[in-house]
Amino acid sequence: MSDPEAPAGPVGPGPDGEAPDDGSVAEEPAAPTTRRLSVRSRLRRRLLATGRSWRGSLAFRVVTITLLGGLLSLGVTGAVITAEIRDRLFNDRLSAILQQAADRVDEANSTLTASIASTPSEAQNEGGDIVGIIARSQGVLGSALVRDEAATGPSILQPSAGNADTTLITEEMHDAVRQGAPLNWQSVVVTVDGEQHPGVVVGAHVDMPVAGDYELYIFYSLQSEQQMLSVVTSVLGLAGLALVVMVLGLTILVLRWVLRPVRQASRTAERLAAGLLDERMDVRGSDEVARLGESFNEMADSLQQQIKDMSDLSHLQQRFVSDVSHELRTPMTTIRMAADLLYDQRESFTPPLRRSAELLLTQIERFDHMLADLLEISRFDAGAAVLEAGPTDLAELSRNVIDAHQLLADSKGATVTLHRVSPSCTAEVDARRIERVIRNFVVNAIEHSEGRGVDVSVAADDRSAAVLVRDHGVGMTPTNAQRVFDRFWRGDSARTRTTGGTGLGLSIAAEDVRLHGGTIDADGRPGEGAAFLMTVPIEEGEPVGPSPLELWPDHDDQATAQVIGAGRAGDADPASAGSPDEAEEAER
Template sequence: MTRSTTRRELPLAAVRRLPRAALGFWRRSLRTRVVTAIVVLCALVVGSVGWMVTRQIADGLVSSRVDGSLAEARTETAIVRERLGPAGSNDFDPETQLRLLVETLVARGDAKGFEVVVQGPVGDGASPSGVRTTPQVDAASVPASLRRTVEDGEKGLAWTYTRIRYAAPDSGSGTPASQPGVAVGSTVVLPADGGSYALYYLFPMGEEQQTLALLRQVLLVAGLVLLLLVAGVALLVTRQVITPVRLARRVAERIASGRLEERMQVTGEDDIARLATSFNQMAEALQSQIRKLVELSRVQRTFVSDVSHELRTPLTTVRMAGDVLHDAREGFDPVAARAAELLQAELDRFENLLADLLEISRFDAGAAVLDLEDANLGDVARRVVAATAPMAAAREVRVQVLDDGVFMAESDVRRVERIVRNLVTNAIDHADPSGVVVRLASDEETTALTVRDHGVGLQPGQSGMVFNRFWRADPARARTTGGTGLGLAIALEDARLHGGWLQAWGTPGGGAQFRLTLPRRAGEPVTHSPLPLVPDDLRVAARRVPQPATTPPGGGAA
């Protein structure tokens, strides 16, 4: 791709992102939605009122103009008939008499503001001699419907709306000018030839049109100004309401980040002030409770640490005595010998529990640190499998590492080996005779290890609970491997200390799989895993049966 093509694509990408950004801003901004809703509703109201006012004024102007036009036409027709009545047929020839009639009407029209069209004679058997009009007025301004009505000889006046056209073009436009008007028609009898002539009065409505245009312009400007004022008022009102809400959100975010001393500023005695007061009271109560919980947690961690350390001395003494009894058990009677063996086994379990409690107390106190070095997880997995071989043989469970190769990760070997040992021993404890499978994989960013068993599996919702301290899927089930109940909890803390994931997946009757994902370089974020969390043989079945616990307890996506 050339540089010019890239430059052309950048504006296109920005344009494509614009609707999504606008939609996101619309969803996030309460003020924008409120102001927009108010302005739109006001625009509908103002538009409806303006349309109604314009319509009423327009109807009033048109009705007034029509009434005035009819009255004017009636008066002019009466004057014409009055003047033509005394004239005899021999006074003038028809052409002269018609010319004088037209000139008189045109002169009166120029004075009173109307146009004249005279056509005739009209009626049955008459031969029209032509049309005479006010200069520059097009005779086509008289609608054909009005012509038919007048020529049919109906009594009285007939009228209709029309558009008055002029023969003279508009300045520079080259097209005939026109304007709306009212056309009124009637007939008179010319004494010179006894024929009926049609008189058409064209009353322009240009002033009314200008008045309506000015009215629309005034209403439009007034409406826009009103909408701007409404938008300003809405912004002011929403600012007074939303600003305290935003302040409360910011204070809540600061409290959530650990700044428990943050409080809202209380001003006035209105509802917002009472809300701020209630919010501060809630923050005080939360701070007090959190302080109590923190102090209680600190006391508990101190207690566990102190007790663990204090138990070491008596445990050492009891261990020495137990070792003496266990070594001399062959000289005891069978009951005493069995008691010595049970004492030795429980001392081993108690010593492991004490070591785990000390490790948990280090995690709780934030004192755990990493001793980093480049390690091959394949070697770690094979060492763990070899160390747990007697346990697997006792339970008749086969444990195998399927993948050979180098799977490097910068890690604390001791802690990683403890994670793998906890996962493998847990899998042996719950596996069926089909065995336990350990798989490894790595890419440029992460290294992963999975431990798969085909035992009873996990019920829905238990995948996130297996890492809880002292949790067991079946509380009535005895620990056959002497576990303390803290192994997976310590393993999860070790994984988190490396910045990695430790995740669990299981299905009833289909077994379980645990996945450890570590960054290839310490400190780099883990965003994916080279191995799937759901086993390949059960991935299709897992899609059919919803599993709620696919989110890793240590963070990240499954």
Template sequence: MSAIVISAVGWFLLQQTRDGLLRHRVDVVVGEVEAEVAAARDRLSAASGAEDNASVQRADLIDPIILEGESRGYGVVLGGPADSETRLSDGGAYRTTGLAVSSVPRRLQAHFEDANRSTAWTYTEIVRTLPDGSTVSEPGVVVGSQVQLPADGQTYTIYFLFPLTEEEETLDLVTRALLTAAGLLLVLVAGITWLVTRQVVTPVRMARRVAERLAAGRLQERLRVTGEDDLARLAHSFNQMASNLQRQIRQLEELSWVQRRFVSDVSHELRTPLTTVRMAGDVLHDARRDFDPATARAAELLQAELDRFETLLVDLLEISRFDAGAALLDVEDINLLDIAHRVVDAARPLADQRGVLVVVEQPAQPVRAQVDPRRVERILRNLVTNAIDHAFPDDLDRPIVVRMAADEHAAAVTVRDRGVGLAPGESAMVFNRFWRSDPARARSSGGTGLGLAISLEDAHLHGGWLQAWGRPGDGAQFRLTLPRIAGTALRHSPLPLAPVDEADADAGPDDDTPAPNPGREPSRGVPS
């Protein structure tokens, strides 16, 4: 932008300088011509009584002017009578030596076709013939004026040709000066711009680097504050913000640690009294046939709630291991179909009680992967029992379907039910701890509300994905995707997230995009 502005200003200055030089030169040469013509007229008036020959008068008229022009650097050409057909001839004797009469433009000659015309001028290209026969041309100004000879009464035109060599040199000098000044000004502007940019951008870049380090967890990073300008105040405010964030994050970390420690301690401490209560409950449950009906029913309820309480403690202990980063994998290369059949066989009594059919589709090829069998079986068990819980009872026409597939890099299992489904936005919330889509809905399996949260952590521990799709009244589908080889990164899933029978369904996240972890970052640094 500075170059454009400087170029425009330079061009304007050059035009103004050029116009000024030319105007001044024209004024000067027109004045000289009028002075020369007046002197010639005076000579003719003084000699008119003694000389009758027109040729002699022409010589007396033009010779002093030509000599004056040669000494002062301009050329002179004498034209013929104004009313003659040939007013200007290359063979004319009355002109400066070597000067071509073609230097006089036709338009100026046309101006002097008649007598008694005023002095006129125009720009031209002066052509000269050098002694060696070569020709040169240069810009110039030609001025014409008319003079009447007393001898013949004819009016002749005298053309004065003034070169613009000095003006051209002056204009070249001004151009070089402007170019030099423009170059220096551009360098100055560039230097100032670099300095200002350095003063402004460098602190911003430092703030960006510090912000990146803060985002990476290095909460002790701060900006160096120098001066008292706006950037210094910004750096000071940034440091205050970083200090407040560090303090709040530490408070949250301490609170989270206290919560995890509390859950872990409570879970461990409750196991001892639970064991004692379990022993007493088992004795009462075994002897319930000897009790009256009300006491027998109470013994059965006590046994069921003890089972549920024990499951809750186990889940809380497992969650505390994930929170502490102490969960480990015991990897084996197994066929996921065997795990699926084992889970479905174990859940069949619950499915029969609900009047629901659970079907495992036979894959086209074995679905093998390097996984922890115990954790994968727990994931599938949670998904299947959750599907049975939320399926419509006594609906054998719409079974729960377990599908699986594998490719070169990944293995996937989907559990599709035709139950109550999920409302928009619940596909991510379903993995929150203790979250239930319908708190008033009874659970047939007596779940703790931690099953899907633990399943999500198990999937992340494998480096896999656990995602959900659902539509109200049309059921839900959960998809587990695991890498075939432990430790490799997932890029896609062999099965779609949306059910294949829902071609027009909104699948939510892209099939190859992992679902967000609603609770926290996965354990052991596995990408969520």
């Protein structure tokens, strides 16, 4: 009996394996499905990592292929050699067994022929002596005499000696021995000291005195041959693994030797791409790898020289443009003053002279704008562009641009609509530069609108402010959209332009936006129009965030856009215009 006052120990399962009911809620073990999924997930991650290593490393692929090829070759070669050694051992041992068994059978037949046994008991003793002598022979596991089913003499006990398991003898073996063949054998599995080993049983027909026809069986074990084969297989396996490891090591060494210049070439190419044009490969020797390094260095020298020549030419061109632009400013000022004077007096001229004065002033203004663009590009190239930022209402700035180019819009039959998407569109920007960006966008849109509408949208959030200008004219391809900000690039040089230009306007706009730390984008669809989007940070020096406007928006969905200018900017009241209906009225 247990002590009732003894402290209670930890509660364990009852004798039937169930937990006692102590009022606690047992936690259910984790489901096997969860463990299987975890193992599957880890396996998948490892396979993905292996796949990445396979695709990203030449050394890994070569080492893996060498290892797998070596193991496959080792397995095939080892299997062939092991099979050959096994067959040789078995055949040699079988020949020796058959020779020894033939001698034992001959001795048994001689003994039985000379026997004087006349009673079953004497024949029994004679048979026991024969199997005992054979069982004690070297290499013999055991022997037994089995009565032939066709025997007609008196039956005696079937003597056996040693480890002779007659149940291993198949019926086919019995039939072959009864037919009188000299020696018959079959492979069997014998048990020695509780362990199973390959063996051979040999059978022959003998004539027992008094008892008649009997079958003599001799059992042999191939344990020593099996042990020898195991030793040979182990030695071959270890030698093969050592060979594979040696080949793998040599492969790694060769790979390191071969891939070292390749990796060096890769690193050198990366440094060259980063602008370190003096980087070169170390060349040693005169083999193929050395010639590769020499060719690489010659290529780098050629590229460096070409880049230097192009840089010198670019600097020369920039210097030429800057000098010529500055030199032309002084005579251009004088010419402009004379043209203004002639223009002011045009009413006193004859019609042909009056028209000439107007054309002269127009072309001089165009030339003056071209000089201004060239000077601005020169400042960007020289790194002399300065940002003079201050709080600026981008919507009001856009309104001023639209007002300034209303005559151009009227001549093209285009209606320019200004959308204020956000209540406040103020940002710290250089008003002069941002106005130039918007002007380039608007003039470009009017020029290519083909008399259709032009939408100017302005929006801002807590990080960024944006201006989007979209026309619905000829549009442009994605390829052209990628090049539209390149210097001197024109989408279609054959188009008739009324505003002149050098192809530098959008390039200068891109430089102005980048000077603010913003982004500039363009997109278009042939026959559907083009869109230009400028995004700048709200505060100077802060990183720009995502644009509050989409580059290719659907204006039909912008029901909250506030129209503060349509057609002639200022025709609509910003305080009262806020619905799409009012926007349509302003456009009309």
